[in-house]
Amino acid sequence: MSTPTRLSATLEKVSTGAAKLAVGIAVLFFLLPLVGLLLRTPWGELGTELASPPVRSALWLSLVCSLAATAISLVFGVPLAWALARWEFPGRSLVRALTTLPMIVPPVVGGVALLLAFGRRGFAGRWLDQAFGVTLPFTTAGAILAETFVAMPFLVITVEAGLRSMNRRFEDAAATLGARPWVTFRRVTLPLIAPSLWAGAALAWARALGEFGATITFAGNLPGRTQTIPLAVYLALENRLEAAITLSVVLLAVSLTVLVLLRDRFMPNP
Amino acid sequence: MKLKAFGLLAVVLLVGCRPEVGYQDPGSPAGQQLSGSATVFAAASLTESFQQIGKLFEDANPSAQIVFNFSSSSGLATQISEQGGADVYASADRANMDKVADRSLIDGSAQVFARNRLEIVVAPGNPKGIKTLADLANPELKVVLAAPQVPAGHYAREALDNAGVTIRPVSEAVDVKGVLGPVTLGEADAGIVYATDIKAAGSRAEGLAIPEDLNVNAEYPIALVKNGRNAQVGRAFIDLVLSEEGQQVMADHGFIPA
Missing domain, CATH: 1.10.287 (Helix Hairpins)
Incomplete structure (x- = not known):
């Protein structure tokens, strides 16, 4: 210049x-x-509020469901990310678009779609019911399914980006030295993509923890079974604003704590 | 510094130029020149009837508009207390209207404009052969109730108490319309809603009457909210709801006139 x-x-x-x-x-x-x-925030009542059984059960349910959704996302999402990053197959971009669909449709719409597929009257749900006696709506499993549906895309796209940007020479070197594909994946690829794996898992977990629309539409709202913290907050807004605020602060604290821990441990500042 | 002064000037100019929207000559007769929009916060169970009355209102007053916010009465009461934004509030029970009135947010006093009763909602043809409230206690049945925090939910529990029945719902909907959805979709077997909701659902749902001695008397009060944006249009809407014409619409939708 x-x-x-x-x-x-x-x-x-x-x-x-x-x-x-x-x-x-x-x-x-x-x-x-x-x-x-x-x-x-009514700070003085925070302790009493936290100790109350309805809040404790909603908090516990939130943790269980969001962690389960994250685990399922890892088990199925990492292979999917691998396929999207490494395999050449027709319709790959279509599969990728399908994977990211839950990120762009409103969660309530996702919940309706889940009901129509996995509900008691849904085509897949009817089969599940007849073959295994399993019905998902109004169950904790249903809440986990709804959370997985909206959370897994975050893991898949993050891990796929990690796989695409990593230096593949190390994998090639391992293969040249006679390492089997699984060993190469476990000892070379996984450590290299660890930051994106943890980032993806953290994003998916945070999304699952905050899930509202798909959960209430597909799994309903029942304290102790499907009423996670976001649902409890919404219900508390009906008549107990203070309780809603307290619950929100608790959820905020939990998410922040875990994200900070994750960041310090696995995501060094760039 | 210069920028600040300029900003201040701009604000002064903008305020100075604000057109006098909705200005009314105090001497003009009521009912004329109604203009602008009023926001009506109404119980979810009023969705269909109020939309029709709103249309009647706008047909009669072409330059006025009614904007609706339908939700649970309790949620609306919280919204009015916390952030305002309503010109008119129509609740499905007295308790929530009282909550708003206790905070001196009501202009004048609330008037009851309709009454409602509960029915059991089932899928068309009643495939599970449900007859009474006591049948709902069957653990094989998936029953949805409105959450106890919202009027339809506490009314339903009142009726169940009257019948001496304890049930375990599979879900507690956030408002009464949320009970209807799972039943019409076939995901739940039964629920307890207002008779008017079943009428609104048409052929998608079937209603089973609950005997008079077990049923509840749901009263719907309506009132003008203080500090709204358009009290004049709001007042005129309330008048229409209470008029013979408005009461006829309420009756058409299955409400019992006040």
Whole structure:
């Protein structure tokens, strides 16, 4: 670039100022709702609220369902990510689009679709019922299924991106040295993609923990069975605003703690 | 500094130029020149009847608009208390109206404009052969109730108490319309909803009457909310609901006139 003229210097100043303003607004936009929540939190009653059986059962259910959904996402999502990144097959982009569909459709729509497929009257659900006596709607398994549906895409696309960007020379070297594919995957590929694996798992877990629409549509809302924290918050808003705020703060604290732990341990600051 | 001054000037100019939307000559007769939109917060069970009354209202007042927010009465009461935004509030029970009134958010007093009763909702043809509230206690049946926090939910529990029946629902819907969905989809076998909801569902659901001595008397109060944006249109809407024409619409949808 040549010596800046006065005009371009002014323009630069203005654009830097505008960028700073945009950054400030963006930060405030995320900060203010948090402040609103914390200002209204009845801190004195937090302990009593946390100890109450309905809150404890919702919290426990949230943890169980979201962790189960993350585990299922890992078991099925990593192979899927591998296939999308490494296999050449017709319709691959179609499969990828299908995988990311739950990220773009509203969760309630996802819940309706799940009902129509896996519900008692759904084509797959009817078969499950007749062959195994399994019905998913209104069960904890149904809540886990709904959470997996919306959470797994986050894992798949993150892991796929990791697989695509990793340096494959190490895999080639391992193979040249006689390592079997599974050994290469476990000893070379997995450690190399570990950051994206953990990031994907964390994203999927956070998404599952906050899931509302698909869960309430497909699994319903019953304390102790399908009422996770987000559902409990929504119900509490009906008549106990303080309880809703408390539950929200608890969910916030749990997610933040786990994400910070994960970050320190597995995702070093770039 | 200069920028700040400029911003201030812009605000002053904008405020100064604001057109006098909805300005009414205090001397003009009521019912004329109704304009602008009023927001009506109404119980979920009023969805169909109020939409029809809203249409009647807009046909009669072409420059006025009614915007509806249908949800559980309890959720709406929380919304009015916390963030406002309503000109009119119509609740499915007195308790939630009282909650709003206790915070001095009501202009004048609430008026009961309709009554409702409960029915058992089942799939068309009643495939499980359900007859009474007591039948719902069968553990083989999947029964959905509204959550106890919302009017339809506590009314349902009141009726079940009256019948001396304890049931274990498979789900507690967040509002009364959420009970109907699983039953019409065939995922649940039965639920307890308002008679008007069954009428609104048409051929997708069948209603079983609950005897008068076990049933509840759900009263629907309506009131003008203070500090709304358009009290005039809101007041006119309430008048229409209470008028003979409005009461006829309520009756057509299965409500019992107040």
